[in-house]
Amino acid sequence: MQKINMRQMKQRQSGKISAIRARGELGRRMRDMGLVPGTVFTVKGRAPLKDPVALRIAGFTLTLRNSEADFIEVEVE
Amino acid sequence: MGHTIALAGNPNSGKTTLFNSLTGARQQVGNYPGVTVEKKTGVYKINGLELTLVDLPGTYSMTAYSLEEVIARDFIATEKPAVVVDIVDAANLERNLYLTLQIIEMGVPVCIALNMIDVAEGRGVRIDAERLSDLLGVPVVPTVARSGRGKRQLMEAAATAADIPSRAKGPDVSYGADIDNALSEMEPLISEAGFLVQYYPARWVALKYLEADEQIVSAGQAADPVLSSRLVQIADRVASHLSATLDTDPESVIADQRFGFIKSIIRQGVVRVDNEQNRLYLSDKIDRVLINRLAGPVIMAGVVLLLYHLTFALSEVPAAWMESGFGALRGLADAHMAEGMLKSLVISGIIDGVGGVLGFVPIILLMFVGITILEDSGYLARVAFMLDRVFKVFGLHGSSVMPFIVSGGIAGGCAVPGVMAARTLKSPKERLATLLTVPFMNCGAKLPVFALLIGAFFAGYKAWVMFAVTVISWAGALLVARLLRMTVIRGEPTPFIMELPPYRLPTLQGVIIHAWERTWQYIRKAGTVILAISVLLWAMMSFPTLPEQRAEMFGPGQQAELARAELQYSVAGRIGTSLEPATSLAGFDWRTNIALVGGFAAKEVIVSTMGTAYSMGEVDAEKSSGLSARLSNSDHWSPLTAFALIIFVMFYSPCFVAVVCIAREAGSWKWALFSMGFNTVLAFLLAVAVYQAGSLLGF
Numbered sequence: 001m002q003k004i005n006m007r008q009m010k011q012r013q014s015g016k017i018s019a020i021r022a023r024g025e026l027g028r029r030m031r032d033m034g035l036v037p038g039t040v041f042t043v044k045g046r047a048p049l050k051d052p053v054a055l056r057i058a059g060f061t062l063t064l065r066n067s068e069a070d071f072i073e074v075e076v077e
Numbered sequence: 078m079g080h081t082i083a084l085a086g087n088p089n090s091g092k093t094t095l096f097n098s099l100t101g102a103r104q105q106v107g108n109y110p111g112v113t114v115e116k117k118t119g120v121y122k123i124n125g126l127e128l129t130l131v132d133l134p135g136t137y138s139m140t141a142y143s144l145e146e147v148i149a150r151d152f153i154a155t156e157k158p159a160v161v162v163d164i165v166d167a168a169n170l171e172r173n174l175y176l177t178l179q180i181i182e183m184g185v186p187v188c189i190a191l192n193m194i195d196v197a198e199g200r201g202v203r204i205d206a207e208r209l210s211d212l213l214g215v216p217v218v219p220t221v222a223r224s225g226r227g228k229r230q231l232m233e234a235a236a237t238a239a240d241i242p243s244r245a246k247g248p249d250v251s252y253g254a255d256i257d258n259a260l261s262e263m264e265p266l267i268s269e270a271g272f273l274v275q276y277y278p279a280r281w282v283a284l285k286y287l288e289a290d291e292q293i294v295s296a297g298q299a300a301d302p303v304l305s306s307r308l309v310q311i312a313d314r315v316a317s318h319l320s321a322t323l324d325t326d327p328e329s330v331i332a333d334q335r336f337g338f339i340k341s342i343i344r345q346g347v348v349r350v351d352n353e354q355n356r357l358y359l360s361d362k363i364d365r366v367l368i369n370r371l372a373g374p375v376i377m378a379g380v381v382l383l384l385y386h387l388t389f390a391l392s393e394v395p396a397a398w399m400e401s402g403f404g405a406l407r408g409l410a411d412a413h414m415a416e417g418m419l420k421s422l423v424i425s426g427i428i429d430g431v432g433g434v435l436g437f438v439p440i441i442l443l444m445f446v447g448i449t450i451l452e453d454s455g456y457l458a459r460v461a462f463m464l465d466r467v468f469k470v471f472g473l474h475g476s477s478v479m480p481f482i483v484s485g486g487i488a489g490g491c492a493v494p495g496v497m498a499a500r501t502l503k504s505p506k507e508r509l510a511t512l513l514t515v516p517f518m519n520c521g522a523k524l525p526v527f528a529l530l531i532g533a534f535f536a537g538y539k540a541w542v543m544f545a546v547t548v549i550s551w552a553g554a555l556l557v558a559r560l561l562r563m564t565v566i567r568g569e570p571t572p573f574i575m576e577l578p579p580y581r582l583p584t585l586q587g588v589i590i591h592a593w594e595r596t597w598q599y600i601r602k603a604g605t606v607i608l609a610i611s612v613l614l615w616a617m618m619s620f621p622t623l624p625e626q627r628a629e630m631f632g633p634g635q636q637a638e639l640a641r642a643e644l645q646y647s648v649a650g651r652i653g654t655s656l657e658p659a660t661s662l663a664g665f666d667w668r669t670n671i672a673l674v675g676g677f678a679a680k681e682v683i684v685s686t687m688g689t690a691y692s693m694g695e696v697d698a699e700k701s702s703g704l705s706a707r708l709s710n711s712d713h714w715s716p717l718t719a720f721a722l723i724i725f726v727m728f729y730s731p732c733f734v735a736v737v738c739i740a741r742e743a744g745s746w747k748w749a750l751f752s753m754g755f756n757t758v759l760a761f762l763l764a765v766a767v768y769q770a771g772s773l774l775g776f
Binding site: 020023025026027028029030031032033034035036037038044045046047048049050051052056057058059060061062063064065067077 | 106136140142166168169170172173175326328329332333336359360364367368369370371374375458462463464466467469475570572573574575576578579635
């Protein structure tokens with residue numbers, strides 16, 4: 001178990017959000033879409049230019065830019 | 078007399094499908110006051126009761142974060158619907174209940190539609206609706222919006238909930254000791270002062286102060302500054318305490334507690350999963366191909382090209398019918414009206430104006446059928462996902478791609494549906510930048526102008542010049558977007574946190590209603606303004622009339638010369654002539670200037686007006702070889718002049734139909750006028766630069 005930045009995750013790698021450091025509008029938007037500590041997800045894929053990234057969460061798929069993923073710390077195996 | 082029922086829910090929860098299924102074609106579309114967000118209302122009859130349904134904008138939350146959320150929240154607070162029906166995606170319960178909980182917090186009667194229950198069941202997820210209802214304290218009705226299953230039961234439950242005056246009290250959510258204590262301290266202060274309570278429950282107002290909700294705090298500041306400051310003080314105290322002890326803020330704590338509450342509900346026997354969790358669903362399998370890093374872009378290019386060609390090819394037929402219909406009308410007026418100004422007004426002002434407005438209808442309708450299919454199927458979100466990286470560089474958004482392509486990113490589009498297609502963009506700044514730059518694309522009406530000039534001066538390398546023209550317009554549009562985003566529309570990029578909805582087959586009803594609404598709005602709202610401007614432009618090109626003694630100097634065989642003299646004498650002609658000293662810097666003489674003034678009506682007019690100015694009579698834009706030969710033999714013209722004119726036509730003011738659409742979509746005439754002024758100045762500077770640099774280099 002180690003903690004890494006979401007940007008560093010590989011295709012199809014799974015993880016659990018341990019902390020979100022975004023405040024203000026970005027932080028609120030992340031929470032509203034279900035990105036909260038404890039959320040388990042898998043990296044579904046990246047766009048052709050490697051940015052944004054698509055995340056598969058329990059019942060749905062979310063996308064976010066790498067610059068936004070930087071605010072998310074993830075626990076991975 | 079019936080109740081008003083508001084439909085709320087997450088985007089992609091099937092809310093609009095349910096609304097369509099309930100109200101059918103009996104819908105009214107308008108706008109919420111002062112904004113461009115659509116407000117749809119409809120009627121559902123049940124047991125002799127007439128329920129008015131309002132489709133609120135789809136939102137993930139009830140903060141004051143986006144325009145949609147503010148509208149949904151304000152509607153619930155100020156219009157006080159009898160019930161809010163919250164459409165919840167059963168296959169995605171946890172995230173959807175986050176909104177549910179916030180609606181319940183607002184103290185309105187809520188009724189939950191547990192939608193797409195079939196999809197959830199298909200995935201082996203079983204939901205105990207009764208248990209959920211008990212735990213949340215609100216009725217829960219399983220539905221399938223597509224087939225209409227459960228919709229009657231839902232409306233019965235909603236009508237019952239509306240009739241019971243004692244509002245079912247929602248669950249007491251604990252937000253943790255720090256927040257709960259602050260709430261208990263603030264709530265009595267708010268209740269006693271009657272602070273904002275006409276709209277909101279006291280506890281909710283307290284919660285919003287803790288969340289530092291800008292809208293509520295500023296409303297509170299206006300209503301009672303003393304109490305408001307007191308509440309802000311309490312909230313600040315909690316915030317600094319949380320920051321010091323837990324390195325977090327009240328907003329995050331409140332959100333975490335809401336999700337915690339939802340998780341605890343779900344664990345109390347609401348959801349039972351038969352299959353293993355997280356298996357790949359059909360959408361994930363499709364995505365393995367469609368957003369594959371190699372295959373994805375290729376398929377996307379194919380889909381976009383197909384949409385483009387189908388739309389423009391299919392719309393040609395009805396457009397031709399309309400054209401011949403208006404041609405017949407023109408012939409009728411020509412044959413039966415006495416010569417004179419009234420006839421000219423009817424033919425050139427009114428019939429051509431109305432024809433111009435309606436001529437766009439087939440293409441708008443078909444374009445929106447195509448875009449709605451792409452959007453409702455879930456593919457458009459993937460296109461935005463794949464292209465976001467490119468558009469982000471220029472301060473735009475992945476979703477900007479459709480408006481650009483429709484407007485003529487592949488030469489031959491039209492900025493009118495392009496501007497309207499920008500509605501799929503949810504981020505305000507990126508949307509405005511898109512609206513202002515799509516008119517640089519090469520629409521179908523600019524092509525005859527290019528064809529005329531290329532035919533006259535670059536006949537040897539037609540394909541190359543056309544290719545260069547496409548590249549220049551894209552480069553220009555993207556660079557201007559970047560410039561605008563660094564100056565007048567400055568600001569941080571809107572977060573790209575977006576849902577990739579599961580692939581779904583669009584419903585026929587949804588596609589037809591959506592495409593028709595857009596088209597009807599265009600006809601109704603834009604049509605009237607466009608007709609007025611069309612008449613104004615006609616007047617500018619007809620008045621003042623040539624004095625009789627001068628008109629008499631032209632013999633019967635000199636119709637074309639007479640037309641030229643009349644045009645030169647008109648307001649437009651005078652504008653053209655007076656601008657000549659300035660425009661000669663770009664190599665344009667008065668004839669070109671008049672044509673460009675006329676081109677504001679529609680870019681097609683440029684060619685025909687040039688024909689009149691060169692005493693060639695009316696020139697058909699499609700058959701301009703005579704004019705082409707005339708230009709290439711003229712001393713005034715060189716390939717350089719032609720190129721400068723191509724650049725000018727590419728970048729100058731959008732035609733007024735597009736301008737009216739920009740005003741509507743941007744929500745203000747300010748931006749429409751900006752686009753006319755800014756684009757024309759930019760085009761002029763570019764044309765001068767091309768002409769002067771070219772002259773220096775000896776072209």
